[in-house]
Amino acid sequence: MTIVRSSTAGQPRLAPAPGGLRKEAAWRRRDRRWGYIFIGPQVIGMAIFVLVPFVGSLVLAFASWDGLTELTWVGFDNFISQAQDPLLIRSILNTLLIALITVPIGLGFSVVIAVALEKLKTRTLYLVLFFAPVVTSTVAVAMIWQQMLRADGVLSSVVWKAFGISPTDWLGDPRLALVSVCIVSIWASMGLNVIIFLAGLQNISPSVIEAAKLDGAGAFTLFWRIRMPLLSPIIFFSSVIAFISSLQTFDVVFVLTANAGPDxxxxxxxxxxxxxxxxxxxxxxxxxxxxxxxxxxLVITAVQFGVQKKFVHYEDGAE
Structure with missing residues (x-):
């Protein structure tokens, strides 16, 4: 390494040793090559199973094809026909109704359960019980609930024996079939939200809680004024994920109710x-x-991000 003087400031500066740039470029190229090797399988999988089907669906959206005959372009006819299809309108309304029922109720129960579990010293068994439906196959969960919600199932039998009410066909009644789907969806997804909210509650600084207690904050004030605002970023994250998941509801409906339920x-x-x-x-x-x-x-997610400024509180002021 040699020392040369700058012609402007007169301060000495270090000149790179001969070959230094070549050596640096060599190890950078080597690290970059290993990086490509490690991310290669993931990139290939994403391209095959995500990117190619996505592009294919965009192409088919403007074409007519039954999988056997020749593909023909129809422009926006498919979108026009779907906009006029009463089944699509019914599907959208049912999907939005499922999201509006399952997301608030599911997140609300999850927050309450997480607060209750936080007060326990030993909570491992409860966490396992709540998280078990998350790691269980959705098909298996739907089949179990299908046996429970039948007219002669466990739930109807218990209600009939306890209250003397005639057995109800939860899955055969158009007014109760969608409610049954919401019940199963809430039960199956609650465990994950409980774990996330419990982690968020444990991340709240104990000094903040102690300061609020010293100021005379009761249990309700402590929960509503302290814990909920500090937990709001996690609630917002969970609500976005839950809404997207609700819009993609399929397997529960496919297994629980035959042919999309009655009517x-x-x-x-x-x-x-x-x-x-x-x-x-x-x-x-x-x-x-x-x-x-x-x-x-995209529209629903954009709306959620637009309104989150009104109720999400970030500790560092970042949004």
Missing amino acids: NATRTIVYHIYDLGFGRFEFGPSSAAAVILLLLT
């Missing part, structure tokens, strides 16, 4: 896409419905 009472957008594509082999309208679902998801 299409449990027909969701994803089930509508499945029915068009793999039931009727109308891949063009099916892809158009999938694009509509994508746009609906």
